[in-house]
Amino acid sequence: MEKRIHYLDWLRLLAVFLGLVFHAGRPFDSWSWIIKGPEIGWLSYFNEALTTVRLPLLFFVSGAATVFALRKASARDYTLDRFKRLIIPLVMGVLLIVPPQQYIRRLTLDPHNPQHFEGNYEQFLTGPWWGDGSFLLGNLHTEHLWFLLYLFYFSLLALPIFLYLRSPQGLGLLAGLERWFKQAPWRIWLLVITPTFLGALLPLGLGSHPGLAEDLANLGFYFQLFVLGYALYLWPGLQSVIFEQRRNFLLAGLGLVLLKAYLYVAVLHRSLIVSSELLPYHELYWSLRDLAALSLIFAVLAYAKQYLNQPSAFLNRARHWVYPFYIWHQTVIVVLGYFVLKLALPAGWLHVLLLVSSLVLTVLLSELVQHSAISRFLFGIHRKMGTRASVPTPPSPQAPEANPRN
Numbered sequence: 001m002e003k004r005i006h007y008l009d010w011l012r013l014l015a016v017f018l019g020l021v022f023h024a025g026r027p028f029d030s031w032s033w034i035i036k037g038p039e040i041g042w043l044s045y046f047n048e049a050l051t052t053v054r055l056p057l058l059f060f061v062s063g064a065a066t067v068f069a070l071r072k073a074s075a076r077d078y079t080l081d082r083f084k085r086l087i088i089p090l091v092m093g094v095l096l097i098v099p100p101q102q103y104i105r106r107l108t109l110d111p112h113n114p115q116h117f118e119g120n121y122e123q124f125l126t127g128p129w130w131g132d133g134s135f136l137l138g139n140l141h142t143e144h145l146w147f148l149l150y151l152f153y154f155s156l157l158a159l160p161i162f163l164y165l166r167s168p169q170g171l172g173l174l175a176g177l178e179r180w181f182k183q184a185p186w187r188i189w190l191l192v193i194t195p196t197f198l199g200a201l202l203p204l205g206l207g208s209h210p211g212l213a214e215d216l217a218n219l220g221f222y223f224q225l226f227v228l229g230y231a232l233y234l235w236p237g238l239q240s241v242i243f244e245q246r247r248n249f250l251l252a253g254l255g256l257v258l259l260k261a262y263l264y265v266a267v268l269h270r271s272l273i274v275s276s277e278l279l280p281y282h283e284l285y286w287s288l289r290d291l292a293a294l295s296l297i298f299a300v301l302a303y304a305k306q307y308l309n310q311p312s313a314f315l316n317r318a319r320h321w322v323y324p325f326y327i328w329h330q331t332v333i334v335v336l337g338y339f340v341l342k343l344a345l346p347a348g349w350l351h352v353l354l355l356v357s358s359l360v361l362t363v364l365l366s367e368l369v370q371h372s373a374i375s376r377f378l379f380g381i382h383r384k385m386g387t388r389a390s391v392p393t394p395p396s397p398q399a400p401e402a403n404p405r406n
Contacts, residue, residue, distance in 0.1 A: 005233075006311055007304040009319040011061050014300075016195045016322055018054040020329045020362060022047055023144070024355040027337050028347060030265075034105045035337045039346035040209070048261040051252075055147070055300040059222045061152055063158075063229025070162055079156065085323075086152040089380040093145045093327050099129055101143055101334045108338070143332040150219065154226045162230055174235035181241040192298070193319035195224045196290035200283060204259045217286050225297075246277065247304030251296030260288035328365045333358045 026033040028040040029047050042087045070078050103124045105218045106117040117128055129139050143148060181188050232238050240250070263285055333354065340354045369375045376382070 002251060004311070005309070006315060007301075007308040008061060008064055009315055010235075010308045011057065011300065011304055012065075012322050013315075013318055014395055015054060015058040015061060016049055016329070016360075018057075018327045019144075019326065020333070020359060021355065023049045023330050023333050024337075024358050025351065026333075027341060027354070028351050034334050035103055035108055035341060037337070037341040038349055040347050040351060043351070044265050045261045047262050049257050052257045052292050053261060053296045053300075054290055055222065057297055058147065059151070059154075060225045060297050063226040064233040066155070066158075066162065066226075066230050067233045070166070075159060075163060078159070082152055082155045085380040086148045086155070088325060088378060090142070090145055090148040090152075092378045093148070094140055094142060097327055097331050098143045098145065099125065100138070102141060104128065104175050104334050104338050133355075137253065142148050145327065147326070150222070151226075154223050154271075155341055157223070158227050158230070161227055165231060165234055171235065174238065175233060178237040178241070181238065185241055186242060188245060191228065191242075192291055192294040193296065194219055195228075196287050199286050199290055221286075221293075223294075239305075242298045243302040243305065246299050249295045249302070250299035253292050253299055256288050256295060257290035260285060260292055265286065267321065268380040272288070281378065320361065320370055320381060322368040323360055323381055324369040327379060329362045332365065333363045355389070385391055 011094055025034050025040075025043045025047050027037040029044040030041075069081060073081065097257055100121070103117070106115055106124070106128065109116040115125060118133070119127070152308075165174065199221050232242075265283065336357055338355050340350055340357070343350065343353075345353070369379050369381065
């Protein structure tokens, strides 16, 4: 039986846990959200810092996991597997998990707002959500589940790249890159600089549409991380050059993320409509985001491999929580937060109470999902918790001929 890469399991758990920490802080930061409570000033900086790494890490680790999903699968089987693991949970989530967020949102709107709703949840589902004639066009929202949709798109778009990289020619390319990086280790920083440079080019052609430029910069960066995660775990020799500079990546990442958080909170104020006058600041923000995210991801990978690459009974159980945890967490936060924010407690205690209660309930719901074949299917889990599935280590650089070619 082939060994699991245990630290990647830990990093998947870390990425979804950071999502819960981020969203549990949203009611208390300075930006608009579904529910809002008393503001806690430092949370705006903290959440902005979290945005630097949580989604990039999730896309990167998803790309790394694709090595295992695709290693012994044909393109057809891989596509079908991605549909089952991503689109079925997405559809289920949009129909069953997301609507409570929409209900809470409309409950908390100003009474003078035409979208404001008063009534119970059943009345909401049979009234505004279903019965106003705009169900298919206006009432189906992905909310936080957009990640599943875009990960499915990325999986299909990147498939030709992945098939090439695992071919003899692609493996030869990766082997050549490894030799080139090892000849001058500083060159590994090109893996950080290149996505940043490509992202900075977008506003040059889309300066009159800064919002579009920002969206494309985000999606393009996430796609590059997805492909990079696949490449680094298809050819592990590339990782060794990165891991040798883990301390430099860590220091650079921490410095850049602090600067980026200050810029966005103090200068840009997280404006939802990006004005042309602020475009130079957004250019700087995107560049800092990309540089910081990749630096921190490389550092986290290195230190996780050093300290977390050990099996544990908790990890063997908790790794099955990842999909349901991600799907449940924001709805749990919104529903609990609606009631928690009504309590007469200091803002700090409200935040702690919401964070802890949301974590406990999300874990319990994620555990509950494991105990039914139907719920496992709907949440994208294809093995019962407790069974030992083989998750192979990436192919050895010394034996590229062992990789499938079809």
